[in-house]
Amino acid sequence: MNALPLSIQNLVKLISQFPGIGQKSAVRIAIWLALRPKKEIKKLVDAIIDLKKKLKICPICFNLDEKAPCRICSDLSRKKNLICVVEDFFDLISVEKTGFKGTYHILWGLINPTQGIGPKELKIKELIDRIKTLKKKYKNIEVILATNPTVEGEATAIYLQKTLTPFKIRITKLAKGIPEGADLEYTDEITLKKAIEGRRELK
């Protein structure tokens, strides 16, 4: 690192904070940038500034978008009484790819006591307020708890289930089972057990 010119060292320090980027990749990216034509660098810098300027957090579902309320919340064809609760923006994008026609609620995290993240750190109060408002307009409301099937995801889902039960709404979870294209021989026993438990009638 010390053999590097100061301006590269400075940028490397910042780039190595990017998710998934280590020290070595950061050096490679910084040098690569140093060798790009000025025009391309201007484009990159403008895109970063533009992103920061234009992106807003939706006050309803906490999605990231250039509109606030976001494109999804302001889409009249979406079912406002069907809310898919996800951990973060990436999970929203994944569900969105399935053609889901409801709306979302991003928690921006999961309950994780070892990291000091409790319900108050997540957008749970906001979810409750949203449900209270929806109750005045809709008779039937469904909340899909689509947190990841990890310890933290399951703990958060259990917490949400307990918290939302008094509102007498439909609370569902994603089905568990063998993924498309899987091989039973290589499927872990817990997944296979859940797939058997959740077996469906052929009609």
Add this chain to the structure above:
Amino acid sequence: MNALPLSIQNLVKLISQFPGIGQKSAVRIAIWLALRPKKEIKKLVDAIIDLKKKLKICPICFNLDEKAPCRICSDLSRKKNLICVVEDFFDLISVEKTGFKGTYHILWGLINPTQGIGPKELKIKELIDRIKTLKKKYKNIEVILATNPTVEGEATAIYLQKTLTPFKIRITKLAKGIPEGADLEYTDEITLKKAIEGRRELK
């Protein structure tokens, strides 16, 4: 991708051109940037602009530095008549870490006919001119051909050896052998053969 806001899509396109960064990592980095405080983003943008403004290519050895001639070429304690020829900036940094006290010459590439890279695309003419100038001042000049031990690296070294021989200077190559901490059982036979050929007397 289409589910993403336009300003994220724009930045993702640029970030996915970074070396070693795929589409998925680029999305992660763009979102991460979108969620950073404005202050941090300003720091990053400033560091990129600063890098581009300050970095120069050394007219002697083609190193990247904030000084031109670079810190190495303008260091009076360095042996100017000992030149280590390397492919790129990263290789210079690696040799520099060994405590090497000579100077460098960055070729900025290797001869690679399949990619249309010939000697003219590299800083070879500049190396010859440099040696011609040095010959007027120094009696003994040594050029270490430190290109990587790959097909392109070896081809470039052979080309340089032929081109530099008429100048009656010392031309050397890095020693080949088993790397420090290696296990003979797992060393490939070519490396082991070279290690035996290059065996040294114990004194």
